[in-house]
Amino acid sequence: MGAVLAARAVVNDELLDELEAALIQADVSVPVAEGMVERLREAAESHHITEPSGLLELLAQHVEEMLEPCEAPLSTGEQTPTVFLMLGVNGVGKTTCIAKIAHWYQSAGNKVLLVAADTFRAAAAEQLSVWAERVGCDIVQQQHGSDPAAVVYDGLEAARARGHNLVIIDTAGRLHTKRNLMEELRKMDRVIQGQLGRATDERLLVIDATTGQNAIRQAEQFNEALDITGLMIAKLDGTAKGGVVLSISQQLGLPIKLIGVGERLEDLRLFSARDFAGQMFD
Ligand SMILES: Nc1nc2c(ncn2[C@@H]2O[C@H](COP(=O)(O)OP(=O)(O)OP(=O)(O)O)[C@@H](O)[C@H]2O)c(=O)[nH]1
Ligand SMILES: [Mg+2]
Structure with missing residues (x-):
């Protein structure tokens, strides 16, 4: 994923399309990848992000937010076993x-x-x-x-x-x-x-x-x-x-x-x- 961005100088539609392809390549399903890139596009615009490295940080942050609700400890019951x-x-x-x-x-x-x-x-x-x-x-x-x-x-x-x-x-x-x-x-x-x-x-x-x-x-x-x-x-x-x-x-x-x-x-x-x-x- 980093490689896609490292090869680019600016954030543009082409780069976002490449990112979507890279996500799908990494086994993210198509609708989820589309949703992620769409959100990224909006966030990049509203935060005026022009550097690809800024985009990568934003993407990592999105992924963390997406997965946070899934974090859960193992239930070890009050009663044994x-x-x-x-x-x-x-x-x-x-x-x-x-x-x-x-x-x-x-x-x-x-x-x-x-x-x-x-x-x-x-x-x-x-x-x-x-x-x-x-x-x-x-x-x-x-x-x-x-x-x-x-x-x-x-x-x-x-x-x-x-x-x-x-x-x-x-x-x-x-x-x-x-x-x-x-x-x-x-x-x-x-x-x-x-x-x-x-x-x-x-x-x-x-x-x-x-x-x-x-x-x-x-x-x-x-x-x-x-x-x-x-x-x-x-x-x-x-x-x-x-x-x-x-x-x-x-x-x-x-x-x-x-x-x-x-x-x-x-x-x-x-x-x-x-x-x-x-x-x-x-
Ligand atoms: N690299 C890696 N290999 C793993 C990991 N977990 C399991 N394996 C390997 O995956 C293979 C299958 O592991 P098993 O634990 O026997 O899988 P299983 O689901 O019990 O298999 P069945 O009982 O035949 O259905 C073994 O060669 C394990 O060493 C992991 O986290 N990383
Ligand atoms: Mg087994």
Whole structure:
């Protein structure tokens, strides 16, 4: 984005068109990019901005303002255990994200339990138990092919019996278009609600920042099926784009809770509109 502006001496229509193209290139959806550039045009006029660098500052400020309402902390319920249900399509980074969250809370002195409710992929429980060992937290698992809702039930019983205060549930990757798989998630959520006597603290949808526009469809459909409480944007380190975050926030208004910036346990950050805007226009 900075390169588009650096190559220009003055702010004019051509430059604004190029900026719009650069935003779309960075995975911002067309209507959102159009709206942003229109707002920028008006602001540049009213503030008499003629230098491209001034325009870049204004754009970063707009992005920060757009994203600020999406900043939200994780809800850690007043009653224990707090329960996070993790969702998303295949390979977006759910399990890695769970390990990172577990590490974070476990290091802060909490007693964390991971629940391996991805009983579909053969190696999934094994992958989660390797993470549990590294984090130093507990795990509940059943054999491959078990009913995921039954694993969730077991997990919550175990948490209550053994005094865990955070339970994080790993689910199998699934396409947002598969109705029966969405129903399976709803069933898991009902089991949690039944056990807790209240809503699941977080139904977190993990989105891969490198996915592009399809991420919007994913968020829309998971949200329709399950009322997601927030987003975790994984793999933001792997893309110069990340504009999809803007589109999702503007089009769906969902809170963004966490971002993933690498494959290690430490590579987890709270979402910050200011940091995101700063990095987008580096
Ligand atoms: N660069 C980068 N890679 C990540 C990040 N999060 C996850 N990954 C990588 O993405 C790949 C998939 O991660 P998983 O956590 O297994 O994804 P998943 O959503 O659980 O996958 P399924 O269970 O198969 O649906 C792994 O190679 C991870 O190391 C991240 O924030 N940055
Ligand atoms: Mg997984």
